[in-house]
Amino acid sequence: MNLGQQLINGLVLGHAFALVAIGWTVLLGVARLVNFGHGQMYMLGAFVCWWAIAGLGLPYLVAIPVAMAAGILVGLVLQRVMLKATIEQNLVSIMIMTLGFGYVLHGGAALVFGSTGQILDTPLAQREIVFGDLWLSWQDVAIILVCIVEFALLKLVLDRTRVGRLVRMVAEDPKLAELAGVNIRNVYLGVFAFEGAAVALAGAMVGPRTPILTSMGFEEVIMTFVVVVLGGIGSVLGSYLAGIALGLFTALFGALVSPAYTTAAAFAVLIAVLVLRPGGLAAR
Amino acid sequence: MTAAKVPVLRVEGLGVSYGALTALDDVSWSVAAGELLGIIGPNGAGKSSCYDAVTAMAPHRGSVFLDGADVTAVPAHRLPERGLKRAFQQNAFFHELTVLDNMLAVMHEAAGTGLLASTLAPLRAARRRRAATADAVATLERFGVGAEYHHRMPTAIPYGTQRMLSVALAHGSSARALLLDEPGAGLGGADMERLVRLLRSLKDHGLALVVIEHHMDLIMAVADRIVVLDQGRCIASGTPREVQKDPAVLEAYLGRAA
Amino acid sequence: MNTTARVLALLVLGVAAFFAPGLAGGSSAVYSAAVLIAIFAVMSYGLDLVVSDLGEVSLAHTVFFAVGCYTTALLSTRVGAGGWTTLAASIAMALLFAAVLGLVTLRLREFVFSLVTYAIAVVAATVAQNWEFLGGSDGIRGIPVLELALPGFSLKAGNDRELWPIAFGLLVVTLYLVDRFRSSRLGSAAVMTHLNPRLAIVSGIDPQQVRLRVFLASAPITASAGWLYAYQRAYVSADVLDAYFLILMLTAVVLVGRRLLLGPVLATLLVLGQEKFLSLGGYADKIILGSVLIATLALFPKGLIGFVEPLRRLLRSGRGAASG
Amino acid sequence: MSPAAPVLEATGLRVAYGGNTALDLEALSLRPGEVLGVVGANGAGKSTLVNAIAGWSRGAPRVSGAVRLDGRDVSTLPPHQRARAGLLLVPEGKLVFGQMSVDENLTMPARIEASPGRHIYDREEVFGLFPRLRERRGHLGSQLSGGERQMLGIGRALMLGPRVLMLDEPSIGLAPRLVSAVLSTMRTLASSGLAILLVEQNVRAAIEVVDRLVLLERGRVVVEGPAAEMRDDPRIAEAYLGGGAD
Amino acid sequence: QPVKVGTIFPLSGGAGPQGQHLVQSIEAMAALINESGGVMGRKIEIVARDDESTPAVGVSRANELISAGVSVIIEGWNSPVTLAMQPVISRAGVLDITAISKADPILSGEGNPLAVRLNSSNSQDGAVIAAYIANRAKAKRVAFMTQNDAYGNGAQASIEGELKKLGHAYEKVAEEKFPFTQADFRVAITNVRAANPEVTVFINASEGLGMPAMIRQARQARLGGQVVAAVGTIAPSVIAVAGEAANGVVGADIYFPDVEPFASNPVNQRYIAKMQQMHKTTPDKFMALGAAALQVWAQAANELKTLDREAIAKRIRGGSFKDTILGEMNFAPNGQLATRHYIFTIKDRQMAVEK
Numbered sequence A: 001m002n003l004g005q006q007l008i009n010g011l012v013l014g015h016a017f018a019l020v021a022i023g024w025t026v027l028l029g030v031a032r033l034v035n036f037g038h039g040q041m042y043m044l045g046a047f048v049c050w051w052a053i054a055g056l057g058l059p060y061l062v063a064i065p066v067a068m069a070a071g072i073l074v075g076l077v078l079q080r081v082m083l084k085a086t087i088e089q090n091l092v093s094i095m096i097m098t099l100g101f102g103y104v105l106h107g108g109a110a111l112v113f114g115s116t117g118q119i120l121d122t123p124l125a126q127r128e129i130v131f132g133d134l135w136l137s138w139q140d141v142a143i144i145l146v147c148i149v150e151f152a153l154l155k156l157v158l159d160r161t162r163v164g165r166l167v168r169m170v171a172e173d174p175k176l177a178e179l180a181g182v183n184i185r186n187v188y189l190g191v192f193a194f195e196g197a198a199v200a201l202a203g204a205m206v207g208p209r210t211p212i213l214t215s216m217g218f219e220e221v222i223m224t225f226v227v228v229v230l231g232g233i234g235s236v237l238g239s240y241l242a243g244i245a246l247g248l249f250t251a252l253f254g255a256l257v258s259p260a261y262t263t264a265a266a267f268a269v270l271i272a273v274l275v276l277r278p279g280g281l282a283a284r
Numbered sequence B: 001m002t003a004a005k006v007p008v009l010r011v012e013g014l015g016v017s018y019g020a021l022t023a024l025d026d027v028s029w030s031v032a033a034g035e036l037l038g039i040i041g042p043n044g045a046g047k048s049s050c051y052d053a054v055t056a057m058a059p060h061r062g063s064v065f066l067d068g069a070d071v072t073a074v075p076a077h078r079l080p081e082r083g084l085k086r087a088f089q090q091n092a093f094f095h096e097l098t099v100l101d102n103m104l105a106v107m108h109e110a111a112g113t114g115l116l117a118s119t120l121a122p123l124r125a126a127r128r129r130r131a132a133t134a135d136a137v138a139t140l141e142r143f144g145v146g147a148e149y150h151h152r153m154p155t156a157i158p159y160g161t162q163r164m165l166s167v168a169l170a171h172g173s174s175a176r177a178l179l180l181d182e183p184g185a186g187l188g189g190a191d192m193e194r195l196v197r198l199l200r201s202l203k204d205h206g207l208a209l210v211v212i213e214h215h216m217d218l219i220m221a222v223a224d225r226i227v228v229l230d231q232g233r234c235i236a237s238g239t240p241r242e243v244q245k246d247p248a249v250l251e252a253y254l255g256r257a258a
Numbered sequence C: 001m002n003t004t005a006r007v008l009a010l011l012v013l014g015v016a017a018f019f020a021p022g023l024a025g026g027s028s029a030v031y032s033a034a035v036l037i038a039i040f041a042v043m044s045y046g047l048d049l050v051v052s053d054l055g056e057v058s059l060a061h062t063v064f065f066a067v068g069c070y071t072t073a074l075l076s077t078r079v080g081a082g083g084w085t086t087l088a089a090s091i092a093m094a095l096l097f098a099a100v101l102g103l104v105t106l107r108l109r110e111f112v113f114s115l116v117t118y119a120i121a122v123v124a125a126t127v128a129q130n131w132e133f134l135g136g137s138d139g140i141r142g143i144p145v146l147e148l149a150l151p152g153f154s155l156k157a158g159n160d161r162e163l164w165p166i167a168f169g170l171l172v173v174t175l176y177l178v179d180r181f182r183s184s185r186l187g188s189a190a191v192m193t194h195l196n197p198r199l200a201i202v203s204g205i206d207p208q209q210v211r212l213r214v215f216l217a218s219a220p221i222t223a224s225a226g227w228l229y230a231y232q233r234a235y236v237s238a239d240v241l242d243a244y245f246l247i248l249m250l251t252a253v254v255l256v257g258r259r260l261l262l263g264p265v266l267a268t269l270l271v272l273g274q275e276k277f278l279s280l281g282g283y284a285d286k287i288i289l290g291s292v293l294i295a296t297l298a299l300f301p302k303g304l305i306g307f308v309e310p311l312r313r314l315l316r317s318g319r320g321a322a323s324g
Numbered sequence D: 001m002s003p004a005a006p007v008l009e010a011t012g013l014r015v016a017y018g019g020n021t022a023l024d025l026e027a028l029s030l031r032p033g034e035v036l037g038v039v040g041a042n043g044a045g046k047s048t049l050v051n052a053i054a055g056w057s058r059g060a061p062r063v064s065g066a067v068r069l070d071g072r073d074v075s076t077l078p079p080h081q082r083a084r085a086g087l088l089l090v091p092e093g094k095l096v097f098g099q100m101s102v103d104e105n106l107t108m109p110a111r112i113e114a115s116p117g118r119h120i121y122d123r124e125e126v127f128g129l130f131p132r133l134r135e136r137r138g139h140l141g142s143q144l145s146g147g148e149r150q151m152l153g154i155g156r157a158l159m160l161g162p163r164v165l166m167l168d169e170p171s172i173g174l175a176p177r178l179v180s181a182v183l184s185t186m187r188t189l190a191s192s193g194l195a196i197l198l199v200e201q202n203v204r205a206a207i208e209v210v211d212r213l214v215l216l217e218r219g220r221v222v223v224e225g226p227a228a229e230m231r232d233d234p235r236i237a238e239a240y241l242g243g244g245a246d
Numbered sequence E: 001q002p003v004k005v006g007t008i009f010p011l012s013g014g015a016g017p018q019g020q021h022l023v024q025s026i027e028a029m030a031a032l033i034n035e036s037g038g039v040m041g042r043k044i045e046i047v048a049r050d051d052e053s054t055p056a057v058g059v060s061r062a063n064e065l066i067s068a069g070v071s072v073i074i075e076g077w078n079s080p081v082t083l084a085m086q087p088v089i090s091r092a093g094v095l096d097i098t099a100i101s102k103a104d105p106i107l108s109g110e111g112n113p114l115a116v117r118l119n120s121s122n123s124q125d126g127a128v129i130a131a132y133i134a135n136r137a138k139a140k141r142v143a144f145m146t147q148n149d150a151y152g153n154g155a156q157a158s159i160e161g162e163l164k165k166l167g168h169a170y171e172k173v174a175e176e177k178f179p180f181t182q183a184d185f186r187v188a189i190t191n192v193r194a195a196n197p198e199v200t201v202f203i204n205a206s207e208g209l210g211m212p213a214m215i216r217q218a219r220q221a222r223l224g225g226q227v228v229a230a231v232g233t234i235a236p237s238v239i240a241v242a243g244e245a246a247n248g249v250v251g252a253d254i255y256f257p258d259v260e261p262f263a264s265n266p267v268n269q270r271y272i273a274k275m276q277q278m279h280k281t282t283p284d285k286f287m288a289l290g291a292a293a294l295q296v297w298a299q300a301a302n303e304l305k306t307l308d309r310e311a312i313a314k315r316i317r318g319g320s321f322k323d324t325i326l327g328e329m330n331f332a333p334n335g336q337l338a339t340r341h342y343i344f345t346i347k348d349r350q351m352a353v354e355k
């Protein structure tokens, strides 16, 4: 058993989880919205990126913004659809609506991109770093870096800036925020746009690690759900840590016991953690 | 004048702390049947915290006696069945239910039937509920919530009526001791008079009342005795006349203006 | 509306529903659809109590469904138990599981509650998938035909047409129980805990106890659906814990409206009806179902009932303003 | 009273919830430096009035009519823009962001630049008015006592540099001492040119500070006039002064 | 009026493309049969359904087809789905031919006493792979990466069973299980690699996702030793996704369009031509099996002049058929088609079959 390599696997996986989750963290924190269409948005991001490269022949670095643009678009549509339910805070309806949103994205993507597996090939994905027994691809390195930068920026913005305070006010009481001169509509738009862009970015960054299928997304939704709740609703630092923890757990449990039971084990641990501290890791 | 009566509700050395902050410290008082005890004091003095302590809704020191029995250890949800009821400073309703259904809900002991019973004897359950509905309507009327509001949502009725509804919900089908937190807040004119009448009639029915109020006219008019809190401690107590003259009270609470 | 009228209306509706498959051509497709609708509706009512009344979104109800399926499969294949025995056992097991789950999730709310309950379902699926005693990944084959001994005669259900009366009966019993639950003390306690825990407490209600009891009331309902499903399919494997059933349940609960007696059964009817009779193939169906869900809930956040509410108001406008 | 042009004018304001009309008034105007008191029994439409002017409501009312701020029609503007324009409401009920500290509650995200006749308070000035808040500045809004929340609500409005400040029953839950303190604060604020619309039940206290008084009944103005003359108007007396005191 | 033939395969999801190809192939075969007189003079009409690789869905699709009045249902990509559908179909008295699903319990008779299956069963496959490991690779250190379901576990079990039968002394240095939907195998592969096996057996039925992912990631991780893919898990569609990484992988299968005896078989040639003409594709094993299933059923029906389930099933089980696209087809009494396996190695993205 090669512990060093498993640690690398775990870290990369963890950052991938966190990267996929960041958009939902904000969404959950501000609009208290569970987005079960998240995984399909991830899928879409990956496929748009693939299409931009394979179809339009754009370089990877250009394809990413294209994917993010598409993500933003989807985010805005989602916001239009969800606004009412969001303000009414109707948890089940929201779950089902976003679920339905995922269906539509899945069906649509399958009809547009076809249902065969594709490889989202990037220059980074092929180049590898090997030292002795250990290896990882530059894509993995990129994932880690982008993830760290994105989380750092987000934390900075939310804690230190005007925008951050604005977002937190809307998160707590939209109606009251209006009286404080806050344009809640814009805030919601911004939050959904961020969710869309962030998850599309994740799709474009993490997608290359495996073949991509229009039917993927369910695993992503669940893992993201775990990350955001385990991290503590809306807590940025929390979901970063939760992501890493989940990644390392997956790798180490897989290494020491068996990957077959990793998910179950992870969820068992999750149950234990949340039953003991319902606030999640970030709870004071 | 009330010394003769045995207290229905008696608290001793109550204390509440939120982390470092001591919101309430070593406060004692008692209230007898048919008596109304007023609690006044500056904002943040610890009045509401005092209620939280009495009703076991906040971690606290000291002890609480109901009809002479020590109920300090009794959990919050077991106190109502012993007749100790309370209202909150902010209006609290079951928002998706109509005013009438709100009333029925808090009268569940009387209105409802056990799952088994209602399964085996649906008709009796229905009869029981019809009877309860009549009670609920009567109670609402008695607490000044007119029939025209019974089928509206609580937040869609005038604020004053909402206050009355809160009191009605707190009292439920019956009570021995009732704790009200600023029932007069935001009331005026007719509503204020209605409240005064209500409080008096509750007293006459032998209820032990505790009322937190900032509304001097109201409290002076209805209270038999008054306890004054400041920074979590009891700085004065006595009849309305007495406390009104108490210099400490004037200084800390009423201010020269009053 | 007054109770006798309501009872009569329901009675008529019931009779009509019972003969509906026959009137709708009576093909085996119609009957199998009818049976599945009944089964999945019953399955959903269990969840309905928790979601609509208690206000928590449990994602663990597939576990209760599976408990019903597996208990039935094991007892009928390994010890040749009969229909009533397996039903009783399914309910008993469900109560056991509900007690455990209830206690574990007692202090959890909202998202955390949902996630933890989902986690429980995942763990359960893994166990079912890998535990030989439960047939492992092969599942349990050869479940006998359902035979119910009733005073005087006995119902044998070799196919969906013969299964229909039983499924319908189960649905009727479920509806009655749900209705009784709602008018019981526990029912109103659940709603109070849901709408305003603090006020509920000072009204003499112990939220945690209520949550536990509602769980105990809801689990057997979902499990009894599993009981019938096992017979209907004659094969049980870990797939009964698939998200497929979970999503079906949730949809059934919200699509038509909350705390409506007939909500879930109507919703199940709509969803399965579309899937079975107006299916345009996997992807198109996904788009359709998705769009329907979004459109419905976007236009009527309270469910399709939001569409009839105005009408109801017109009818009720006689006495007092309608609740809105 | 300054002869200056009215800073706030509302004409033909009509508000209905579902079927029943909650407010219906011809005209109402307010000059800089003037304190206008709005009184009336519960359900008279006081909150509905100020909410309508602020273009805000927690319910879903149908509003019609014109609202002018400094002669500019703002009736089409959404609430947040009216607030930025200096038309500020301190609503009744929940006033604070419970998950934010007192400090955070006070420092507003919306940036407003001061202009003649428009003073933007800073935190120190607010703490000057309400010392209690300075003691609690680190606490979360949800940990404040009822009265402390009132102070915080008013403080926040002041920091948005109001041209017109509307307070919906600010004395609710305030200790008598604070009531007089807050009300006299209104005077001070007004003297700096601020126009104040004060919704009050506590007429006895209010009448001491307001220049003019409006009595609402079932959404309509029944009496209006200088406070001095209104003191012994029977309808006013009946509308409140009897309440509780006997 | 036409004879209705139902098909149930995953038309969406991880195995969706393969399922769609299968249906195309069956349609091509139907066309061929219809051109040569159809079934008892009636034309064949294909009614296709999507089981989404989900048992519950498969079951309700089966119910639909039954009431659509189909005379036979050709189904089965995922064993769990087949196992779930069998009792429903057989109780309805409809003939059920399993095309692909490999799990052994499918022929146990519990679900369907008249079961018929064309694809080689796990136990048959086991022998082939075992023989390769023992006699060709002479590997002592063997690792398994196994899809954790009725198919995968069965496949591994039978390989190990056969190895024991052969008395081949080997050490199972690693065993990693995963669900059908998994796509990231890095952790598992790292384990396998650290155990440095001489042979690693990949048992993964997700042609669209899992198998190609596994192959690519194994290459990236420089997994040592020989990679052997379970029988019939490598189709051209897999290689298309896996790309260069697939080179060197060893596998085995029972049909190749361009390999003897199939290449020179006129029936097969006609079928291939039809596929080219109708769908512009060369059939792979899966497609051929689907077509063969229909062909066998049609032959039996025409021969017996009946569509009766019992009769046809009896004819097929233990019977043999000439002039099919697979040449002569022989079925064991339990309904399993007898097949011959061909070992192949992937060389520059092509399956190079060993004579």
Ligand SMILES: Nc1ncnc2c1ncn2[C@@H]1O[C@H](COP(=O)(O)OP(=O)(O)OP(=O)(O)O)[C@@H](O)[C@H]1O
Pocket: B018, B021, B023, B041, B042, B043, B044, B045, B046, B047, B048, B049, B050, B089, D136, D139, D142, D143, D144, D145, D146, D147, D148, D173
């Ligand atoms: N949950 C809490 N956490 C921390 N501090 C709290 C909490 N609740 C109240 N406090 C503090 O305890 C003190 C007493 O609060 P309490 O609500 O009892 O005052 P009060 O007498 O009711 O004031 P008011 O008359 O304004 O309602 C206040 O200073 C308040 O800030």
Ligand SMILES: Nc1ncnc2c1ncn2[C@@H]1O[C@H](COP(=O)(O)OP(=O)(O)OP(=O)(O)O)[C@@H](O)[C@H]1O
Pocket: B155, B156, B157, B158, B159, B160, B161, B186, D017, D018, D022, D040, D041, D042, D043, D044, D045, D046, D047, D048, D049, D058, D059, D060, D092
């Ligand atoms: N959200 C709502 N939905 C329906 N009707 C409402 C709503 N809010 C207020 N109303 C009605 O509008 C009328 C005026 O209400 P409003 O709150 O303005 O009275 P108010 O003068 O502020 O009373 P108070 O002094 O108690 O606050 C009342 O009859 C009330 O029933």
Ligand SMILES: CC(C)C[C@H](N)C(=O)O
Pocket: E077, E078, E079, E080, E100, E101, E102, E103, E151, E152, E204, E205, E231, E232, E233
């Ligand atoms: C090789 C695979 C097509 C086998 C099929 N997935 C099964 O479950 O048996």
Ligand SMILES: [Mg+2]
Pocket: B047, B048, B049, B089, B181, D145, D146
């Ligand atoms: Mg208080």
Ligand SMILES: [Mg+2]
Pocket: B159, D046, D047, D048, D092, D168
């Ligand atoms: Mg008001």
